[in-house]
Amino acid sequence: MRLEPIANPTAARRFGLPALAVGTTFVIAAVLAMIAGADPFSVFGLIIHGAMGSKFALLETLNRATPLIFTGLAVAVAFRAKLWNIGAEAQLYAGAVIAVVLGTGALAWPSGVLLPVMAVCAMLAGALVLLVPALLKTRLGVDEVVTTLLFNFIFLLFVSYLLEGPLKDPMGMGWPKSSRLIPDARLPRLVDGLRLHWGFALALLSALAVWVINTRTTFGYEMRAVGQNVEAARFAGIPVTVVILKTALLSGGLAALAGFSEVAGLKGSLTLDLSPGFGYTGIVVAMLALLHPIGVVAAALFVAAIFVGADSMSRAAGVPTYLADIMLASALLLMVLAILLTKFRVRRD
């Protein structure tokens, strides 16, 4: 077989195939739910109900979507420039560490000053964490996929050391856990009485900001050009190395905001299980969103709904919650295939 480009794909092709990919994902999940001895329709019903069936469930989904919007944006920004940042997990923890270092009483500033300072410093830390693999890529040609992946393990061990050493909560009964943030360092709730914090609003603003950068600035154009064709971009006089490094700073900074928002908004302290793989799930979010920043918000809500719904479904139906992870991984693989087939036709030789 070979692939033949399609000049003008029909609307049915452009929207039907991605819809088919999502549909197939649900079929796979249904079969797996049946293997686990459950009725697939009741499983999906429980997932939907668990994700948005009540005010509490809906707020939980929005809370879960918040870090995913940040990591999804981080991945989307990087992948668009073909910088393969698989290290959002490490950058997230970098942001979380900064939130703890600055927010547990080191700076006794009013919250209007303290919170922006914490956010900016968190972004800087995350940016620095990704800058190392990015420099290794641009200077020495070391593949950033492997280095960013390896940095995830290194950084998590570093956080483990911090939580058992310098950042350990003296009142923590020996648990590897940081002290709690002071009240002024906590992101306030969006609406009084509702368990949703300003991190969610910050995530939406970040998506908007990335969209503006992508579509309205020279930097956004340069990132796109580098991603589409490095040689052509270089020939056109775009400083490719600088663009890649700037992309890395932006991507790492966005991922770090996820850690900042989880610590300052949701948890109030840092533990080693702060992120159940938000960095990796960000890759799925970004791909489902076709790397579009506004799409990231929608994809993050979808992914968060599946995770939150699967948690409650698992308790009720006894189907393992890993069903959610399977659905997202298959959705990712099927979606990239569907997108390809919207642009190419398969021909037999």
Added chain:
Amino acid sequence: MDILDILLSASFWAAAIRIASPLIFATMGELICERAGVLNLGIEGIMVAGAFAGWIAVWAGLPLWGGVAVAMLVGMGFGLIHSILSVPFGLSQHVVGVGLTLLATALTFYTYRVVLPEVSSPPKIQAFQVYEVPFLSELPLIGPALFSQTPLTYAAFILAGLTAYVLYRTPLGLAVRAAGENPSAVAAQGLSVTAVRMGAVIVGSGFMAVGGAFLTMSAFDSFFFDMVNGRGWICIALVVFGAWRPGKALLGAVLFAAFDAFQIRLQQTPIGAVLPYQVFLMMPYFLSILALVVMSRRAEVPAALMVAFNKGER
């Protein structure tokens, strides 16, 4: 214990060879894929799936080698998925690989929970036992290190030799290497680049899964969720370190494992009391990055690695 004492003890080298074995399987698997032109980032997930599949098959009643075969088949199944997406469709090997790792890991954990819903600690199996090679195992130092291991370790070394032989001494190996260097030349010979690459990815993925199975069937006797713990990514670094050659990659795996065995022992010395244990646990990952950096300048990367081949396209 003195550092010199560690390096001269037979138990240290025996541990190094044992730690190297799963890395050798998976590194050879990745090397085969990459020589054919496909970067397989599914390796981490495939190792997880292989570790589980081999162990659960033996737990269900299969003989040990039957478990190894099951692990290999499961790995080849995931390899098939990867190769369909990455070879004929030519999708981004980064995205497909990461997606496959997520899929294989999630499917493994899901199956574990479905098969063993009520267990708090996973059941144990009767794992591979040490087989002392007659006469050779009595040699000083190298006897205990090389010839008092489990059959799966011997298989790892045989696989490395076999990989080198097939790649450099057979027409099949020539086709695989050419698919990674100059796919048009393979097509010009009337061979199918698609078939060669898909075959390499499927077989290579099978070996990765056996590498995972070594952990549950030889190194330990049970399955834990975070058991593979980045070993797949380390193997990708080892392929680069070995400059895509089986012999050098084997040497790299043994050196790496020796370092790993060394840091475990170093933790028990006075030095270990000074440094936090996390520093020692970080070392393998740092070492992998260092290996990538050092080798990046002179490595002979297969020219068509990560380049999709669409017949008729120039």
